[in-house]
Amino acid sequence: xxxxxxxxxxxxxxxxxxxxxxxxxxxxxxxxxxxxxxxxxxxxxxxxxxxxxxxxxxxxxxxxxxxxxxxxxxxxxxxxxxxxxxxxxxxxxxxxxxxxxxxxxxxxxxxxxxxxxxxxxxxxxxxxxxxxxxxxxxxxxxxxxxxxxxxxxxxxxxxxxxxxxxxxxxxxxxxxxxxxxxxxxxxxxxxxxxxxxxxxxxxxxxxxxxxxxxxxxxxxxxxxxxxxxxxxxxxxxxxxxxxxxxxxxxxxxxxxxxxxxxxxxxxxx
Ligand SMILES: [Zn+2]
Numbered sequence: 001x002x003x004x005x006x007x008x009x010x011x012x013x014x015x016x017x018x019x020x021x022x023x024x025x026x027x028x029x030x031x032x033x034x035x036x037x038x039x040x041x042x043x044x045x046x047x048x049x050x051x052x053x054x055x056x057x058x059x060x061x062x063x064x065x066x067x068x069x070x071x072x073x074x075x076x077x078x079x080x081x082x083x084x085x086x087x088x089x090x091x092x093x094x095x096x097x098x099x100x101x102x103x104x105x106x107x108x109x110x111x112x113x114x115x116x117x118x119x120x121x122x123x124x125x126x127x128x129x130x131x132x133x134x135x136x137x138x139x140x141x142x143x144x145x146x147x148x149x150x151x152x153x154x155x156x157x158x159x160x161x162x163x164x165x166x167x168x169x170x171x172x173x174x175x176x177x178x179x180x181x182x183x184x185x186x187x188x189x190x191x192x193x194x195x196x197x198x199x200x201x202x203x204x205x206x207x208x209x210x211x212x213x214x215x216x217x218x219x220x221x222x223x224x225x226x227x228x229x230x231x232x233x234x235x236x237x238x239x240x241x242x243x244x245x246x247x248x249x250x251x252x253x254x255x256x257x258x259x260x261x262x263x264x265x266x267x268x269x
Contacts, residue, residue, distance in 0.1 A: 001121045001244075003084040005029040007113035012104060014096025017070055017182070017206075018057065020199035023092035025074070027112070030085040032119035035242050036078060039089040040066045047075055047088075049240045049264055055256035057197065058094075059237060069094045072236030072256070077105035079239035080174035082114065084121060100181035100205040101221075102232055106174070124266065126247030132261045137253035139262045144248035146170065147238070151231040152252045157185070159213055163227035169235050170244075177235065179221050180228035183207035186215065234259055241266070 006029045013024040030037065036047040043066035045051050053067065054060035060069040074095050078086060098104045131140045150166035167173060184192075184201070186208055192198035207225065208215040222228065234249055237259035247266075251258070 001123070002116045003032050003119045003121055004082050004114045004116055005032075005085040006083060006109070007115040008111075010108045010112045012096065012098070012108055014098045014104075015200045016092060016094035017097035017100075017200045018094055018197055019092070021092055023090060023094060023096045025091075025095060026089040027108070028087040028089070029115065030087045032085060032117040034085045034087075036075065036083070036086050036088065036239070038068045038071065039087060040068050040093075046242075047071060047240060048242045049260065049267070052240065052260055055260055059240075059256050059260075067093055070097060071095055072233050072239075073098075073102040074105050074236075075239035076232050076236035077102040077109055077174070077178065079235055080170050080178075081106070081109045082170070082244075083109060085117065097182065097200060097205045100183075100207070101229070102174075102178045106178045121244055123244040123246055124241050126245070126266060130262060130265050132258055132265060134258055137255075137258060139249065139251040139254040139258045141247050141249055141262055141266055144246060147245040148248040149231050149234050149238075150248060150250045151227055151234055151254075153227045153230050154253055155226070157209055159209055160226045163224045165224060165227045165231050169231065174235070177228050177232040180225045180232055181205070181207050181221065183209065183226050183229060186210040230254075238263065 009028040011026050016023050038045040045061045045063040051061040053062035058070040059072045126141045126143050129142045146168050148168045152164040154162045203216045241263050
């Protein structure tokens with residue numbers, strides 16, 4: 001259970017989902033015990049629950065006036081790969097969306113390789129069940145011998161409906177989630193665009209459902225891509241505990257805010 005950082009640095013470029021602006025991410029190895037830390041305009045923002053400032057459209061972290069949003073797919077890939085310590089310098093307000101999934105991050109981390117460090121991990125072990133609710137949505141953490149998720153979505157849409165996915169999500173198991181893309185509904189996209197949001201969203205990085213089906217010409221990456229993306233997001237939110245987790249996250253119609261409340265509760269005991 002040694003801590004790990006990257007063996008080599010890497011750079012990824014893309015555009016931001018919300019701003020549509022070009023952004024680049026330079027990921028460097030970091031000292032033992034330093035954790036995963038974003039650096040935005042020279043300001044360090046630790047990728048931890050305490051730094052969460054907004055969870056509405058994506059998970060946004062902040063420190064003072066510095067902000068970084070859309071951190072969840074990169075953090076999910078790092079958490080699953082076992083990268084404990086990394087310096088993540090971003091040259092814009094958001095992590096690039098890339099293809100809407102974690103696939104590019106998984107490949108970049110694989111190419112960079114991992115290096116063991118002279119310090120032990122301090123895992124979070126879930127010893128009793130915890131639950132948070134919001135309306136009919138809920139999220140629970142229960143004891144388990146590894147980090148696992150068990151996620152259910154239920155959208156009143158003929159191409160999604162009720163979907164569930166469960167399983168372990170660290171190491172090679174994460175590949176089942178890594179390629180699942182961000183998704184949305186056409187009516188919501190039009191509303192977001194009218195509000196000046198989601199400017200970078202396109203069929204290159206978002207699965208868009210309309211009444212008839214899926215607008216993306218290439219179709220879905222599997223019939224259950226929607227729930228697999230929600231599971232990917234859940235792993236990214238779990239990464240904000242900043243430690244390996246021994247426990248199972250069960251979630252029904254949950255999102256970033258319920259996950260944040262649940263992991264916050266887990267720290268209280
Ligand atoms: Zn996502």
